[in-house]
Amino acid sequence: MFAICPKGYSQFMGISAHVAHQGNIMSERPETSTLQGRCLCGAVTLRVRHDSPTVSACHCSMCRRWTGGPFLTLECHQAPEIEGAEHVRAYASSDWAERGFCSRCGSHLFYRLKDAPFYALPVGLFEQGGSWPFQLQVFIDEKPANYEFANQTKTLTGEEVFKQWSP
Ligand SMILES: [Zn+2]
Numbered sequence: 001m002f003a004i005c006p007k008g009y010s011q012f013m014g015i016s017a018h019v020a021h022q023g024n025i026m027s028e029r030p031e032t033s034t035l036q037g038r039c040l041c042g043a044v045t046l047r048v049r050h051d052s053p054t055v056s057a058c059h060c061s062m063c064r065r066w067t068g069g070p071f072l073t074l075e076c077h078q079a080p081e082i083e084g085a086e087h088v089r090a091y092a093s094s095d096w097a098e099r100g101f102c103s104r105c106g107s108h109l110f111y112r113l114k115d116a117p118f119y120a121l122p123v124g125l126f127e128q129g130g131s132w133p134f135q136l137q138v139f140i141d142e143k144p145a146n147y148e149f150a151n152q153t154k155t156l157t158g159e160e161v162f163k164q165w166s167p
C-alpha cells in the first residue's frame, strides 16, 4: 500500500528521486521495469510494471494459514497481466478480498482487494525478488512470538492497516 506504482507517479518522482530511493544497485535500470514471475509448474506467468519494487510481510492469521508462514509480497496498485489465466482459481477469503492460486501446482499467485486497485503478489514468484528491499511488516500485532525478522522495517498493526483503507 506504500509502494509507488507506475500510474503516473513516475513522472512526479523524477529519475533522481528514483535513484535516491533505490540506491546505486538499481540505478542502471529503466525507471519503470516490467517484472515477471511464474508459478511452480510454469502454467501461469504474471507480469507487472513497477518502478520501485519492495517487499512487505503480512503476519495476519489468514495469510499464515494460507501460505504456511508470514506472507512476503510485492504490493502493487494495478492488476498484473496474466498468461495462463485459465489455470488461475480464486478463493474469496473475505467480503473484501480474494486469493488467487494455480489450479495445477497450487502456487499462490495474488491477494487482491475487490473494490480497490490493490494487489499483493508473492515475492517468491519473481526471480529478482531477492534483491528488493524489505521495508514493511503489517498485522505486526498478529505475529506469533516464535519468530521475528531481523530486518529493520516500518510496521503497522491490523487496526492501522484498516484505517488506511477506510474512507
Ligand atoms: Zn502452476
Ligand SMILES: [Zn+2]
Pocket: 058, 059, 060, 061, 062, 063, 064, 071, 139
Ligand atoms: Zn495477511
